[in-house]
Structures are given as structure tokens and as C-alpha cells.
Amino acid sequence: MEWTFVSWDFVTALISIIMLDILLGGDNAVVIAMAANKLPVALRRKAILIGTGGAVVIRLVMTLIAVWLLTIPYLQVLGGLILLPIAVKLLLPAEHNEQINASDNLMGAIRTIIIADAAMGVDNVLAIAGASHGSFLLVACGFLISIPIIVCGSTVIGRIMDRFPVVLYGGAGLLGWTAGSMIMHDKIVGQLIMQTAGSWAPSAIQIVLAVSVVSIGLWMNRKKNQAIA
Secondary structure (H helix, E strand, O other), X not given: OOOOOOXXXXXXXXXXXXXXXXXXXXXXXXXXXXXXXXXXXXXXXXXHHHHHHHHHHHHHHHHHHHHHHOOOXXXXXXXXXXXXXXXXXXXXOXXXXXXXXXOOOHHHHHHHHHHHHHHHOHHHHHHHHHHHOOXXXXXXXXXXXXXXXXXXXXXXXXXXXXXXXXXXXXXXXXXXXXXXXXXXXXXXXXXXXXXXXXXXXXXXXXXXXXXXXXXXXXXXXXXXXXXXX
């Protein structure tokens, strides 16, 4: 898909990528802080900056590879289906059970940050690759804009999400919409659905998946609260 900077499609896709990056980057910011926790204050900032820089490069490479892989028939559909439970999980109470062994030396902390971020960034990579629809330029622009926001404002972002849950629900809906878009952009399955159902199919599938993700998230939250009560 060819987009230009003045294209409305490019701008809306870029906004979606930035939002997804921010929404899915919160846990990674927590891991980064935990990994550098045992370092002296003087080295902590250095470890976070270097470790985050390395993690960003690795994640960018992973995302570009994912963008290429999603051009293979049926993988867009598989990616879209995998993205749906990730979207629902975004609405459930966070459970920080990651075993992060904080290191007391600079190189150890940097290594931990890079490895942990790469392991936890699979959902982010898949979401961004799906939202880009094959545009490496969109991926690069989204990273350049969103990474500084995540690194510098992760605490503020977390507070906003806690205070205004509608942001999380909007993000989950956006992930559901992206999953539907990935399915419809598959070269084989997307064309088959279009031929069978007509030109209205893409929007209908995206809306249904976005609403379904939010509805399931609400239902699971309510069920969990009732079990606790």
C-alpha cells in the first residue's frame, strides 16, 4: 500500500500506531524500571537510556520483519486472530508477575532490559505491524514519535489510564479494529470475503471485532468483580 505524508490514510494510520505503542508500552516501562532498580542513582539513568535504546532497535527490527512476514497469505489472518485476546487482556486488571532479576552492575541491567523488553514486546510488534499494512515508513515514524513519549512520560500515561478507563477501552477497541483490518488485508481471505459479502464487509468486520473486544472485556471484568465480592 503506497501512502504519502499528505494522505489522510497515512495520518490516521500513524495516529493509530502511536496510540497502540503508548497503550502497549506501559508494562515495558515498569520492567525497565525494575531491571535498573539495584543500580546507584548515577548509573540508573544511564542503564535505562542505553538499555531502552538497544530494546528500541531490536523491537524495530522485529516489527519490520513482522511487516514483511504479514505479506505472506494467511499470516495476516493468523496475526489478526492472535491480536484479539491481546486486546481483551488490555482491559483486564494488570497482573505483574514477571520475574525480573535486577542487576547490580551496568552491563547486567542493560542486558536484562533488552532481553525483557524483547520478550514482552511481541504484542506491540504484532499490533504495529498489522496497523502499518506493509508500510515500513509508517513503522519508523510511529517508533520515532512514540518511544520518547513512553520513556519520558510512562508514569503520567499510567495515571491517565487509571483515572480515565475510557482510554483503555478505546485502545482495546482500536486493537479489535486493527485485527479486523489485518484479516481483510490478507491477499486471499480478504478478497474471498469481499467477493462473498460485498464492499461493506471490511467496515462491518472491523466494527464487530472492536465492539466484541470491548464487550468481552467488560463481561470478564464484571464476572471477576462478582467472584471477588
